[in-house]
Amino acid sequence: MTAVAQAPTPVRRAHTGKVTQGRVIKSEWIKFRTLRSSRWSLIAGVGAMIAIALLFSLAMKSHYPHMSQARQKEVDPVADPMRGVFLGQLAVGVLGVMMITGEYTTGMIRASLSAAPKRLPVLWAKALVFTVVAWTIMTATAFVCFFLAQSIFSSIHIDKSISDPGVLRAVFGEGLYLTVVGLLGVALGAIIRSTAGAIAALFGILLVLPVLGEVLNLTSWGDHVNPYLPSNAGQQVMALTTTSPDMKPWPGFFLFVGYAVVAMAAAAILLKRRDA
C-alpha cells in the first residue's frame, strides 16, 4: 500500500448527476412498474369493479320486468353498476398504503432516502406516480363499467346517456374519488409506516366513520357531522342524485381532497422529522 504514503487526492468521477425531482419521479416509476404486487392489486381492483357492474346490470335486466313500479322507480342505472367502487377502493387504498409501507417493512426506505436525502421529493414522486397510474386506470375502468352497464340496460330501456345531466361528472367522479382514496392511503402509509396499521386506519376512516355517523343520526348531531365525513363527502361527486342536501358534488369532493391534503402535509412533516 505505497499509494497511501502520499496525501491522496480525492477521486473525481465521471458521473456527477444531481438528484432532481424529475429523476426521483423516474426512479419511483421504475419502482412501481417493477413490483408484481402493485400490478396485481390494480388488476384485482379493475376486475372486481367490472365484475360487479356486470353482475348488477345483468341481474337488473332479468328482474326489472318483474319489479313493482315503486321498485322500478328506485333503480338508478348510473349508481347501481357503480357499486364496485367499494371493492375498487379496497384495492386502490391498499395499493396506496403499500407504496410507502412496502418500503418501510422491507428496509428499502433507507436506500430510497439515502439516494434522495432531502426526503420530500420521494413522497411527492410516489404521490405523483400513484395519482397518474391510479387515476388513469380507475377512470378508464369507471367508463368501461358505465358503458357495459348501459349497453345491457338498453334492452330494458332504462339506459342513461353519458350526456344526460350529471352523468359524465358522476362517472368521471368515480375515478377521481378512487384516486384520492389511494392518496389518503399513501399519506397514512407514510404516517403510520406499518401496512396493517395504515390499512386499518384508512378503512376505519372510509368505512367505519360513516357507520358511527349513522348512530349520530339518531340525535340532532347527525346532520352537522355526517355530510362532512371524508367518504360521505368524497362520494357525492359520483352520485347522480345527491344523497345529502347539505353537500353538493364538487364541494364534497374538494372537502375530501382537503382531508387528503392535510394527511399528506402531516406525512411530509413526519417524513422530514423522523428517523428513517
Added chain:
Amino acid sequence: MIEARSLTKRYGDKTAVSDLSFTVRPGIVTGFLGPNGAGKSTTMRMILGLDRPSSGAVTVNGKAYAEHAAPLHEVGALLEAKAIHTGRSAYNHLLALAATTGIERSRVDEVIDLVGLRDVAKKRAGGFSLGMGQRLGIASALLGDPDTLILDEPVNGLDPEGILWIRNLLKALAAEGRTVFVSSHLMSEMALTAEHLIVIGQGKLIADTSVAEFISRASTGSVKVRTPDAAKLRELLAGPDVTVSSSVEGTLQVEGLTSDRIGTVAAENRITLFELAPHEASLEEAFMELTGDAVEYRAPAQKTSAGADAGASAAADSAADVEVNA
C-alpha cells in the same frame, strides 16, 4: 473525509451514541469496532442522515450528507439491515436507485458483474441468501462510484472467498484515494483490512488509533514460566511492579518482567526451566480487554476473562515464534 463532532443519539432514555468525535481520512481503510450495541450502526445511519443526531453533527467532505447535490456519487453505503424491497429483482433495484441521479444502465450492469450477481440479477431479491443480499448491498454502495464508502459489517454472511474479495476490494478502493469506513466485530478481520481503527463501546469513543499502534499497545507482556521450583522462583521474582500468578501447579504467569530477566534470575539461582514463553495478547483479546467494561450484551456465564483465557491458549502458539527470536 468523514468528520463527526460530539455526535450524540438518544432513543428515549437510551443513549446509543454519546459525544462521539472522530475523523475518517481518505486513502486508507478505517475500521469501526465495538461490541454489540456499541452504536456503530447508529453512527453510520447518522452519517447518512437517516437518523437525526440528538446533538452534535457529522459531515462528509465538509457537508452534511443531505446537503450534497449528488449523494450517491459522494457516499456509497451498505447498511446493517437489508435496504432492499424483497419483491423487486436485484437489477431493477439498482436501476431505480441509479435513476435518482442519472446513472446509466451500463453502470448497473457493471456493478452487478463486479459483485458476481449476474446469474441472479433478474430474480426477486426476497429469495436471496444472506451473502447474496450482502453482495447486492455492496453493488448499491458502488453504484455511484463514490469517494466515500460506509459499510456496516460487509463480511457478514460472506463465504471465505467473498471475505477475501471484499478485503481486497476495500484496500483497492482506499488505495485509489477514497475514504473507506467499515464496521466489524472482528478485530482480527480488521487487522488484515484496516490501517486505522476507531473503537467505541456503549456509544463512547474508546480508541482512535492506527492498527499498528493498537497491536503494540495491546501486548500485555506476560511471560509463562514452567519450572519444578515454582515456589522458589516466585519468591525470587517478587518485586513492587511484578505480579506473579499461578493457576496450574508448576506454572507461573509473570507480568512486569521480561523473559530475559526471568531467565537470568533462574540461571543465577540454578533453577531449572522447562518453558519460558513471552506472550503477546492476541488482537481479539486486546480488543476484548479494551472494550471489556463497555460490553453491553453478554451471556451471563461467559465473563470477558473467560473469553480471554480461551483466546490466550490459541495465541500462545503464534507467540512461540517471537520467543525463539528473542
